[in-house]
Amino acid sequence: MIDKSINKCYCIPMQSTELVLDSKKRKEAAILDAACAVIREKGLHQARIVDIARKAGTSYGLVYHYFGSKANLFDAISNEWWNSLYTMIDAGAKTAAPVNEKLAAIINYFFDLYETRPNLVHIFVTDISRSTNNLTPERLNCFKRFFDRIERIIVGGQSEGTIRSDIRARYLTYIFVGSLEGFLSTMVLENQPIKGPEQKQRIANGLLEVFFNGARNVDRR
Amino acid sequence: MIDKSINKCYCIPMQSTELVLDSKKRKEAAILDAACAVIREKGLHQARIVDIARKAGTSYGLVYHYFGSKANLFDAISNEWWNSLYTMIDAGAKTAAPVNEKLAAIINYFFDLYETRPNLVHIFVTDISRSTNNLTPERLNCFKRFFDRIERIIVGGQSEGTIRSDIRARYLTYIFVGSLEGFLSTMVLENQPIKGPEQKQRIANGLLEVFFNGARNVDRR
Amino acid sequence: MIDKSINKCYCIPMQSTELVLDSKKRKEAAILDAACAVIREKGLHQARIVDIARKAGTSYGLVYHYFGSKANLFDAISNEWWNSLYTMIDAGAKTAAPVNEKLAAIINYFFDLYETRPNLVHIFVTDISRSTNNLTPERLNCFKRFFDRIERIIVGGQSEGTIRSDIRARYLTYIFVGSLEGFLSTMVLENQPIKGPEQKQRIANGLLEVFFNGARNVDRR
Amino acid sequence: MIDKSINKCYCIPMQSTELVLDSKKRKEAAILDAACAVIREKGLHQARIVDIARKAGTSYGLVYHYFGSKANLFDAISNEWWNSLYTMIDAGAKTAAPVNEKLAAIINYFFDLYETRPNLVHIFVTDISRSTNNLTPERLNCFKRFFDRIERIIVGGQSEGTIRSDIRARYLTYIFVGSLEGFLSTMVLENQPIKGPEQKQRIANGLLEVFFNGARNVDRR
DNA sequence: GATGAATGAGTGTTCATTCAT
DNA sequence: AATGAATGAACACTCATTCAT
Numbered sequence: 001m002i003d004k005s006i007n008k009c010y011c012i013p014m015q016s017t018e019l020v021l022d023s024k025k026r027k028e029a030a031i032l033d034a035a036c037a038v039i040r041e042k043g044l045h046q047a048r049i050v051d052i053a054r055k056a057g058t059s060y061g062l063v064y065h066y067f068g069s070k071a072n073l074f075d076a077i078s079n080e081w082w083n084s085l086y087t088m089i090d091a092g093a094k095t096a097a098p099v100n101e102k103l104a105a106i107i108n109y110f111f112d113l114y115e116t117r118p119n120l121v122h123i124f125v126t127d128i129s130r131s132t133n134n135l136t137p138e139r140l141n142c143f144k145r146f147f148d149r150i151e152r153i154i155v156g157g158q159s160e161g162t163i164r165s166d167i168r169a170r171y172l173t174y175i176f177v178g179s180l181e182g183f184l185s186t187m188v189l190e191n192q193p194i195k196g197p198e199q200k201q202r203i204a205n206g207l208l209e210v211f212f213n214g215a216r217n218v219d220r221r
Numbered sequence: 222m223i224d225k226s227i228n229k230c231y232c233i234p235m236q237s238t239e240l241v242l243d244s245k246k247r248k249e250a251a252i253l254d255a256a257c258a259v260i261r262e263k264g265l266h267q268a269r270i271v272d273i274a275r276k277a278g279t280s281y282g283l284v285y286h287y288f289g290s291k292a293n294l295f296d297a298i299s300n301e302w303w304n305s306l307y308t309m310i311d312a313g314a315k316t317a318a319p320v321n322e323k324l325a326a327i328i329n330y331f332f333d334l335y336e337t338r339p340n341l342v343h344i345f346v347t348d349i350s351r352s353t354n355n356l357t358p359e360r361l362n363c364f365k366r367f368f369d370r371i372e373r374i375i376v377g378g379q380s381e382g383t384i385r386s387d388i389r390a391r392y393l394t395y396i397f398v399g400s401l402e403g404f405l406s407t408m409v410l411e412n413q414p415i416k417g418p419e420q421k422q423r424i425a426n427g428l429l430e431v432f433f434n435g436a437r438n439v440d441r442r
Numbered sequence: 443m444i445d446k447s448i449n450k451c452y453c454i455p456m457q458s459t460e461l462v463l464d465s466k467k468r469k470e471a472a473i474l475d476a477a478c479a480v481i482r483e484k485g486l487h488q489a490r491i492v493d494i495a496r497k498a499g500t501s502y503g504l505v506y507h508y509f510g511s512k513a514n515l516f517d518a519i520s521n522e523w524w525n526s527l528y529t530m531i532d533a534g535a536k537t538a539a540p541v542n543e544k545l546a547a548i549i550n551y552f553f554d555l556y557e558t559r560p561n562l563v564h565i566f567v568t569d570i571s572r573s574t575n576n577l578t579p580e581r582l583n584c585f586k587r588f589f590d591r592i593e594r595i596i597v598g599g600q601s602e603g604t605i606r607s608d609i610r611a612r613y614l615t616y617i618f619v620g621s622l623e624g625f626l627s628t629m630v631l632e633n634q635p636i637k638g639p640e641q642k643q644r645i646a647n648g649l650l651e652v653f654f655n656g657a658r659n660v661d662r663r
Numbered sequence: 664m665i666d667k668s669i670n671k672c673y674c675i676p677m678q679s680t681e682l683v684l685d686s687k688k689r690k691e692a693a694i695l696d697a698a699c700a701v702i703r704e705k706g707l708h709q710a711r712i713v714d715i716a717r718k719a720g721t722s723y724g725l726v727y728h729y730f731g732s733k734a735n736l737f738d739a740i741s742n743e744w745w746n747s748l749y750t751m752i753d754a755g756a757k758t759a760a761p762v763n764e765k766l767a768a769i770i771n772y773f774f775d776l777y778e779t780r781p782n783l784v785h786i787f788v789t790d791i792s793r794s795t796n797n798l799t800p801e802r803l804n805c806f807k808r809f810f811d812r813i814e815r816i817i818v819g820g821q822s823e824g825t826i827r828s829d830i831r832a833r834y835l836t837y838i839f840v841g842s843l844e845g846f847l848s849t850m851v852l853e854n855q856p857i858k859g860p861e862q863k864q865r866i867a868n869g870l871l872e873v874f875f876n877g878a879r880n881v882d883r884r
Numbered sequence: 885g886a887t888g889a890a891t892g893a894g895t896g897t898t899c900a901t902t903c904a905t
Numbered sequence: 906a907a908t909g910a911a912t913g914a915a916c917a918c919t920c921a922t923t924c925a926t
Contacts, residue, residue, distance in 0.1 A: 024906080043352060045266045048899065059908045061903090070900065130351040131264060135410060143410070154436075164438045171404075171427045172436055178403015182395040189356065189364070206392045214435030215375075215393055217385045245889075270917065280891045285918065287889095466910075485794060487708045490895065501912045506897065508910095572793035573706060577852065585852070596878075606880045613869045614878055616845040624841015625834075631798060631806070648834045656877030657817075657835055659827045687885080711920065722887045724924090733921065 028066050030056040032080075035073055036119035044074060044127040078128055081120060082142045085109075089149045099157035100212060106150070107180060107204045114187065115194055125181065125188045147173050179207055249287050251277040253301075256294055257340035265295060265348040299349055302341060303363045306330075310370045320378035321433060327371070328401060328425045335408065336415055346402065346409045368394050400428055470508050472498040474522075477515055478561035486516060486569040520570055523562060524584045527551075531591045541599035542654060548592070549622060549646045556629065557636055567623065567630045589615050621649055691729050693719040695743075698736055699782040707737060707790040741791055744783060745805045748772075752812045762820035763875060769813070770843060770867045777850065778857060788844065788851045810836050842870055 034056035039047045049070055053060035067073040092105045114121045129143075151173045157163030163172065183203060187194070194200050255277035260268045270291055274281035288294040313326045335342045350364075372394045378384030384393065404424060408415070415421050476498035481489045491512055495502035509515040534547045556563045571585075593615045599605030605614065625645060629636070636642050697719035702710045712733055716723035730736040755768045777784045792806075814836045820826030826835070846866060850857070857863050 027906090049901085050899080060900090061908050062906080064901070065907070126351045130347045130406070130410075135264075140410065147407075157436075158438075161438055163436050167427045167430060167436070171424065172431065174403040174407055175400040175428065175431050175436075178400040178406070179396040180399070182399015182402065183392075185351070185399070186368075186395055189351075189361065203392065206388045207396065209388060210393065210396050210435065211431065212435045212437045214431065214433045215378075215384050215388070215396075216433045217379075217382055248889085269915090281918090282891050282920090283889075285920095286891095291917070469910085485798075491897085492895080502896090503899090503912050504910075506899095507912095512896065568793045572789045572848070572852075582852065589849075599878075600880075603880055605878050609869045609872060609878070613846075613866065614873065616849055617842040617870065617873050617878075620843070620845015620848070621838040621841040623845065624837040627793070627841070628810075628837055631793075631803065645834065648830045649838065651830060652835065652838050652874065652877065654877045654879045656873065656875045657820075657826050657830070657838075658875045659821075659824055690885090712922090713920080723921090724887050725885080727922070728885070 027056070027058060027062065031058065031063055031066060031073070032076060035077060036117075036123060039074070039077070039127060040119040040122040044123075044131060049073075074127075077120070077123065078139070078142070081124055081128060082146070085146060086149065089146075089153075093149065093153060099153060099160070099162050100208060102153050103176065103211070104204065104208055107207055108200075110180060110184060111194065111200050111204060114184065115200075118188070118193075121184060122188045125185050129181070147177065150177060176211055179211060183207065248277070248279060248283065252279065252284055252287060252294070253297060256298060257338070257344060260295070260298070260348060261340040261343040265344075265352060270294075295348075298341070298344065299360070299363070302345055302349060303367070306367060307370065310367075310374075314370065314374060320374060320381070320383055321429060323374050324397065324432070325425065325429055328428055329421075331401060331405060332415065332421050332425060335405065336421075339409070339414075342405060343409045346406050350402070368398065371398060397432055400432060404428065469498070469500060469504065473500065473505055473508060473515070474518060477519060478559070478565060481516070481519070481569060482561040482564040486565075486573060491515075516569075519562070519565065520581070520584070523566055523570060524588070527588060528591065531588075531595075535591065535595060541595060541602070541604055542650060544595050545618065545653070546646065546650055549649055550642075552622060552626060553636065553642050553646060556626065557642075560630070560635075563626060564630045567627050571623070589619065592619060618653055621653060625649065690719070690721060690725065694721065694726055694729060694736070695739060698740060699780075699786060702737070702740070702790060703782040703785040707786075707794060712736075737790075740783070740786065741802070741805070744787055744791060745809070748809060749812065752809075752816075756812065756816060762816060762823070762825050763871060765816050766839065766874070767867065767871055770870055771863075773843060773847060774857065774863050774867060777847065778863075781851075784847060785851045788848050792844070810840065813840060839874055842874060846870065 031052065034054075035047070035052045038052045038055055041047075042051070049060045049063050052073075053063050056063075063073065067076060088109050089106060092102050095102075097105075110121070128139075147170075151169050154163055154169045154172050154176070158165045158169060186192070194203075252273065256268070256273045259273045259276055262268075263272075270281045270284050273294075274284050277284075284294065288297060309330050310327060313323050316323075318326075331342070349360075368391075372390050375384055375390045375393050375397070379386045379390060407413070415424075473494065477489070477494045480494045480497055483489075484493070491502045491505050494515075495505050498505075505515065509518060530551050531548060534544050537544075539547075552563065570581075589612075593611050596605055596611045596614050596618070600607045600611060628634070636645075694715065698710070698715045701714045701718055704710075705714070712723045712726050715736075716726050719726075726736065730739060751772050752769060755765050758765075760768075773784070791802075810833075814832050817826055817832045817835050817839070821828045821832060849855070857866075
């Protein structure tokens with residue numbers, strides 16, 4: 001259900017079916033990969049183009065040749081992040097799956113991505129989400145589009161009666177996304193790897209459980 | 222229950238009972254206030270010492286006279302944030318109040334602070350929480366101390382049987398803090414003021430409701 | 443006998459046999475030359491990188507491109523000084539020339555250099571020799587290596603019986619180098635040019651004469 | 664024969680005969696002492712007024728109250744150095760002592776001073792002698808006056824026939840002072856203390872011996 | 885006299901960006 | 906396409922000096 005196309009690494013997959021992946025694309029991908037690694041390590045502002053180029057095995061002139069500016073380079077990363085995310089959510093939204101499955105898919109998407117492309121998730125949590133530097137209206141919009149999509153799912157749940165309507169869908173959206181990001185942030189900032197699929201499942205279940213059924217001890221109800 | 226001492230503004234309270242608030246403290250406070258405003262507006266990295274000084278109505282030399290370096294200045298802000306937070310939580314923790322009240326107090330603390338000192342909350346959401354620049358072990362520790370306190374409250378709830386024990390207290394902590402931060406982030410980044418005490422109450426209730434009882438529509442159960 | 447390779451100017455020799463002296467080396471040399479001039483004029487500390495760049499006809503950014511820092515730039519000058527000096531002494535030391543000729547060669551080296559590259563000699567007398575700023579162990583070592591080489595020559599003289607052994611070779615070294623530096627310092631600080639080869643010869647002879655035979659009037663002995 | 668007044672410490676001698684040494688003088692002396700210590704340690708340029716004041720146990724405002732500026736403070740040290748030196752030489756010059764005794768007195772003056780006030784000698788060797796920063800005509804004049812006095816002594820020796828006249832008195836002056844400074848520099852820069860009066864005597868003798876009789880092995884003559 | 889708050893000129897250094905080769 | 910030499914705006918920070926108290 002989940003589009004995992006984002007999981008593909010930027011750099012040349014060894015067993016690529018296309019025999020000729022032209023050098024241009026290859027370099028571009030190497031630069032993007034390197035950019036993710038360096039930005040993750042140092043943060044967007046401290047990430048120097050020279051470092052990125054060096055890590056990508058090219059000259060820094062080439063970075064400008066391909067991307068024009070540091071801002072553009074970051075935008076390329078950002079856009080890829082958001083587009084993958086939107087695509088994934090939209091693909092799920094079309095299905096007739098119940099709300100909890102749709103939300104589960106989103107949670108899994110993030111955790112899967114954290115395993116395959118931790119740098120990107122790190123950048124999302126830090127420089128994409130919160131940097132005041134980057135707080136252009138355009139960038140805020142990316143977030144709104146994300147929230148809107150989640151909200152639509154939740155509204156869907158409210159319409160079909162599976163989600164309570166006495167709390168605004170927008171608020172529920174913030175709570176859902178906030179919880180998810182809370183987990184990701186901690187893992188990312190403390191550099192914790194996910195220890196096996198069971199832990200991933202446990203966390204995902206915990207998130208969904210609390211979101212749907214709350215933290216209250218049922219025995220006492 | 223909640224220690225609101227942090228709410229006092231750094232700058233000279235107009236109706237100060239102490240007639241003499243020595244000039245030194247006054248300047249220091251003015252600089253801290255200005256720093257919060259500028260850092261909030263531009264982000265830590267883009268905040269120039271000259272701007273802060275100008276906004277504080279002093280020369281930039283004085284900023285160094287008092288704080289020694291930009292990093293120290295930011296640390297002063299950070300420390301004040303964390304210490305106020307710890308103090309508030311600890312004060313609440315001592316009481317015999319039920320878990321939900323303790324958590325409500327924490328939620329209220331954040332939302333009240335957002336009204337009285339929005340700059341500080343903004344900085345928390347952006348530069349204190351997420352900046353990779355600042356990811357020193359010491360700064361991670363501040364976060365851990367915060368989480369540990371929340372976790373202790375939740376463990377308390379698990380012991381007394383009001384909070385379910387089938388989900389790790391640490392996970393519940395991430396969910397609780399994440400939800401709360403989710404709201405704050407949105408308000409902060411979209412520059413939304415809280416429209417009156419009713420809205421604040423509605424949000425706070427929403428957060429607690431979902432955390433304790435979940436988003437599921439009870440009718441359908 | 444004396445290796446005069448150091449006498450070559452950093453900047454492009456007008457009658458260079460190599461048609462292509464790549465621009466990179468040329469700029470680097472121009473910067474070093476300019477650095478010598480500015481440091482000589484203002485002293486290491488007062489020498490501003492901007493001045494050096496301007497005198498070299500480049501931007502100050504390029505100075506950093508090539509040398510990384512002011513300290514590195516100064517080290518480059520220093521190292522060149524010391525290496526040339528060591529090379530010269532070592533070349534002379536290998537020969538079977540008598541001690542007085544070896545010492546004469548060293549004296550001549552300094553005075554020749556003072557004519558061809560007065561800036562460098564000036565810097566040696568002031569910033570290389572005496573600056574407390576620069577008194578790192580590494581820099582002291584450079585001096586020690588210089589003294590060790592002179593001492594070895596003098597010990598050679600003591601062994602072969604031409605130099606008295608009742609005074610420690612180390613002391614004689616200090617006296618020899620001190621006398622030589624005494625002359626250089628005066629010329630350098632008073633900005634005196636050497637007036638023709640006869641004066642140079644007279645000074646060199648005076649130095650050697652007194653070092654070997656003393657200042658006492660022989661008639662009276 | 665040698666005026667050792669310079670040896671007195673700036674700060675209050677415990678057994679002062681004047682019972683009341685007014686606080687003003689005391690502070691001034693403390694500042695001068697501290698200045699010597701700090702300048703010796705860091706070099707003139709790196710010596711901060713704050714450091715000097717702190718070491719002197721006063722506020723930096725007071726340094727300005729007494730000395731007006733950093734340059735003045737350094738001049739006070741410089742002047743004291745030169746005046747003591749001139750006084751000492753002039754006192755010796757008036758006597759009918761033979762040249763070698765006069766020069767011996769000068770050598771002893773320096774080495775004695777190195778024991779009692781090493782900081783001052785250090786500053787002489789580094790910042791007074793060689794700093795290009797300080798190369799004002801006035802400061803060069805101080806040196807000239809020193810050299811002139813030595814030259815006069817040597818000319819005296821040439822007149823009375825004890826010193827050879829085939830080498831210019833000025834050159835002999837450079838050689839004498841250079842040798843002496845060569846020793847001092849080494850001791851100062853390597854932070855070597857003089858190990859007892861015998862070593863001091865040995866060095867002084869060596870200097871005079873070589874200056875008068877040369878380094879040549881007499882057996883071979 | 886004594887203090888230290890306040891000032892701001894001055895400078896080393898970084899780094900995105902341009903462009904000739 | 907690819908390189909890296911060259912540029913200069915921008916900024917943190919130092920520290921001598923002034924001056925109100």
